[in-house]
Amino acid sequence: MxxxxxxxxxxxxxxxxxxxxxxxxxxxxxxxxxLEKQIEKKLKLKVNACSCNSGSxxxxxxxxxxxxxxxxxxxxxxxxxxxxSSIVKFLNLNIIYIDVNEENFLLDLNKLETFxxxxxxxxxxxxxxxxxxxxxxxxxxxxxxxxxxxxxxLTLIGDCSQSFGTLFHQQSTLxxxxxxxxxxxxxxxxxxxGDGGMIFIKKKNSFKKAMIIKNNGHEIVNxxxxxxxxxxxxxxxxxxxxxxxxxxxxxxLIKKKKxxxxxxxxxxxxxxxxxxxxxxxxxxxxxxxxxxKNIIKKFINYMKFKNVECKIIYxxxxxxxxxxxxxxxxxxxxxxxxxxxxxxxxxHNNISLKIFKNIIKTINEFKSK
Numbered sequence: 001m002x003x004x005x006x007x008x009x010x011x012x013x014x015x016x017x018x019x020x021x022x023x024x025x026x027x028x029x030x031x032x033x034x035l036e037k038q039i040e041k042k043l044k045l046k047v048n049a050c051s052c053n054s055g056s057x058x059x060x061x062x063x064x065x066x067x068x069x070x071x072x073x074x075x076x077x078x079x080x081x082x083x084x085s086s087i088v089k090f091l092n093l094n095i096i097y098i099d100v101n102e103e104n105f106l107l108d109l110n111k112l113e114t115f116x117x118x119x120x121x122x123x124x125x126x127x128x129x130x131x132x133x134x135x136x137x138x139x140x141x142x143x144x145x146x147x148x149x150x151x152x153x154l155t156l157i158g159d160c161s162q163s164f165g166t167l168f169h170q171q172s173t174l175x176x177x178x179x180x181x182x183x184x185x186x187x188x189x190x191x192x193x194g195d196g197g198m199i200f201i202k203k204k205n206s207f208k209k210a211m212i213i214k215n216n217g218h219e220i221v222n223x224x225x226x227x228x229x230x231x232x233x234x235x236x237x238x239x240x241x242x243x244x245x246x247x248x249x250x251x252x253l254i255k256k257k258k259x260x261x262x263x264x265x266x267x268x269x270x271x272x273x274x275x276x277x278x279x280x281x282x283x284x285x286x287x288x289x290x291x292x293k294n295i296i297k298k299f300i301n302y303m304k305f306k307n308v309e310c311k312i313i314y315x316x317x318x319x320x321x322x323x324x325x326x327x328x329x330x331x332x333x334x335x336x337x338x339x340x341x342x343x344x345x346x347x348h349n350n351i352s353l354k355i356f357k358n359i360i361k362t363i364n365e366f367k368s369k
Contacts, residue, residue, distance in 0.1 A: 002355065003309045004286075004346045005187040013193075013245050020241060028220055029237030035244050039198070042247060043165070043172040047180070047200040048207040051235035052214045055161045055183025056083045058199040059131075061210050061233065062179035063091055065201075066155050071128035073327060074157075075115075077107045078317040079335040080133040084159050085318045088131070094327040096127070097319055100335045104274035105288070105342055106140040107132055108334070109148065115330070116152055123328065129155030134163035134173060136344070137189065137285030141277050142168045142176040157181070164190040165254050167281040174200045184243060189257075189285045190250060192239040253349055257284035260347045260356050267360045274342075286313070286344045293340045295368045300343070306362045310345050314338065 024030055036049040052058050063074075074088050078097040088095050098115055101108040107130075116124065130149060132140070149156045158177035160166070166173050174180040177200070184196035201207040209228065212219060217230030261284040265273065271289040276282070291299050296312075303310040317335055318324045345359055 001307050002346045006348050006350050032240040035240045046175045050199045050210045052197045053233040054195045055197040057233040058181035058197040059087045073127045076131040077133050078332045085324045099332045131157045133159040137163050137283040139173045162285045165283040169279050193242050196239040288344045290341045
């Protein structure tokens with residue numbers, strides 16, 4: 001079976017790590033700071049990188065710094081992994097969901113703007129920010145998103161866990177947010193060998209605060225003085241080392257993903273493919289398309305018979321979870337369609353060009369009747 005995700009376990013990295021850690025520490029190792037600086041340089045970032053234990057922790061740190069007692073609501077998409085909403089709720093904050101675009105699976109900025117224009121003033125005064133999720137390596141119009149956020153004085157938080165390496169107008173999408181958060185979970189495009197995350201922060205003071213929050217509220221050099229209430233969310237040195245090794249080959253991975261995407265776009269004749277902003281240079285983390293609801297079960301079973309995993313990643317909208325209910329209801333019909341028809345196929349780094357071409361050929365040979 002050709003699976004959508006394949007766990008990486010390169011023996012070369014383990015051998016290198018075994019030698020390296022004879023001269024560095026498991027916690028607060030030199031390689032952690034080196035990783036932060038090299039990512040900033042590699043992606044040409046205008047923001048500061050702060051490593052942490054996971055993407056979820058990165059979001060928690062961002063929301064903790066951004067907290068305002070009078071403004072307790074964040075707007076986000078209903079189509080995402082649970083953490084983009086559960087962390088908000090965990091911090092006793094509230095959520096409003098805005099539907100995704102009809103042409104793709106990303107937050108609909110026209111609907112967002114319309115909602116803010118017509119929003120009850122009492123609710124509008126409580127909205128603190130927007131959590132924009134860049135699904136499958138793709139992003140919406142980040143210029144327009146910034147205009148909307150500035151107009152309503154809203155914090156912009158980017159959940160870029162799936163879009164590391166994606167560019168908008170030839171700039172990393174990480175540069176477009178007040179806070180952008182990334183996960184290095186093993187299934188991600190840029191992944192560690194366990195949990196890991198990073199938060200990218202625009203303001204220097206907020207960056208300094210994040211560095212202390214993730215370290216139980218104290219500085220590395222002085223453990224006796226608690227400056228703020230924090231928690232333990234350090235990225236351990238082993239994961240940082242693995243990521244440093246992988247960063248050297250990241251451009252080649254992006255190039256291979258681009259080759260797969262071009263084959264996908266030029267040869268996929270059977271099903272509708274999502275449409276995105278022309279100024280986007282995506283990392284092509286996952287490739288997706290729409291299959292009609294009445295034939296999707298048959299199609300997935302057909303692909304399984306052909307030994308290719310094909311599935312809907314998000315089968316349930318976030319607000320369909322009782323504990324993730326929004327403070328006010330909104331129409332989410334496009335997002336709902338995605339939970340019933342948006343499927344992804346394997347395109348990970350261990351798949352050869354020949355195998356990927358055969359996957360596309362297999363899809364085109366599907367007979368719906």
